[in-house]
Amino acid sequence: MYFVYQFKETEDPKGLTEALWHHKVAHQIIFKDGHNELWLLDPSQLPAVEQLMTIWKDDPALLQQAKPASVVRTTSKGGVISQLKLSPVTTILLLLTLLVAVITQLGADIKTVGYFSISPFDIKNGHIYFYDLAEVFSKGEYWRFFTPALLHFSVLHIVFNTLWIWDIGGKLERILGSVVWSVGVVIIAVLSNVLQYQISGYPLFGGLSGVVYGLIGFAWLLPVLSKRWPIIISKQLMVFFVVWLGIGYTPFPEMLGLGSIANTAHTIGLLSGLVLGVIYWLATKHRQS
Template sequence: MKALLVLDDPRRAQAFVDYLGEAGLHCELTQDDSGNVHIWLVDETRYEEAHREVKRFLAEPLHPRYQEASWKRGDSQVHFADGPQRGLLGDVLRQTGPVNLLVLLACLAIYGLSWLGLPMFGVLSFPAQLSDLLGAQFWRGFTPALMHFSLMHLVFNLFWWWYLGGMVERRLGSGKLLTLLLVAAVLPNVLQFWESGPRFGGLSGVVYALLAYVWLSGRLNPARGIGLPDGMAVFMVVWLVLGFADMLGTPVANMAHLGGAVIGLLQAWLDNRRTLTGRER
């Protein structure tokens, strides 16, 4: 067997292998201790043909042809030829990073302490006066993003934070995720304060920023290895419209969502410009 490619996303690796299999290029997957997936070509005499497909895949890793190959196969599991087996917890941890995990744990801890009756809202909520952010309580511009007011609110936001934040951190680094987190928490929080006052919270503004950032990055520069289907962008817009139309049946931080989405789109556009001008390597 001959090594073809190493990826950090098992599901994407399996989709590529399924596509190669349809072309008669049989490959196997192995996984190392760090969670990276190695793709091996069984018939070494067809390496040049397979290598051309690798270059095509790297140019368009999110092209529907690869997912369609998996659908035709009718098996959602990732199949490794050898290597250690990992349980659900191992899979979750492998898809995250230090920033992603720290925020997950912080949100869970704050929700748990609130459920036990501790006054977390009074400690972490946005201040009553915007000028307070210029003094010793500047951190309260960020901390409302870590508070959630229901279990459903918490689970929904943390799933998307884990999935999207993990994708960004694995592919682009902890610094990129931390930047998006801070900017997409503070600025949308300020917008939401101007609209509704200080009684709000949740990670959804950051989630909207990540949705927008990952989607547009995949459209502008697929080689970065992140992206989302266009249907997710449609979902984002529809949810925004329903929120502003007050049709969701629950209070929604609409300005935080809108602000986060704009920040994500703008950051993706700026990053793509840096790539094109050679300032981002």
């Protein structure tokens, strides 16, 4: 992280930070020694930040219409490459998800799905036979606690999840760092998968939706707990996800042809993200003093 600017006591950084995120400038507001400070992740974006700050100081109302040359150039020519460099774990996760989708044919190849499901299974005479978690653990197949997150069963399913991981996950990785972000994703995925299996008792489920809900919860809660955190998830978007979570418990998704939804994974993912948000806030709270 690179220090850019110390705000005066009378200056509210909210408008500037919203404009920076609008232009895909990864940054963080840190409260230190009685002042808010602006820190930048990628120093190559400093010219764009300086242009936006000039506009912000002259007339904050013009920020949303501003198009700094360096930001436009980065977005149009190197946006994807920049994302790959700044969010490598997010990129790897998405590539693995796409690879699994291809080799399982989006769940159509049931034999291959069995390599990634939370429990190995056999289908005989129309009946499915599988193991409980204790047996999976005793067999040493620990990867199964995570890999259901890589399984997807429709184009809409994988597109929805990967787009949110690319957007929200990429931003969080740039802020938190790859190690912390990776640990959080693994925790959310494992908790979502394990409890989904324990409650449903059925191994054929999958998707990154639990992780998406976890990241949404984490990203929404941190600005509530700490003013130094950028607002990534708006209140309206959070309401949408909570409403959709509730709809998942109704027959409506199946009526739309979306199939059965792993509601427990979604709920546990959201709760895990909120809890991790509190833990992270408590662990880093000293930075504000």
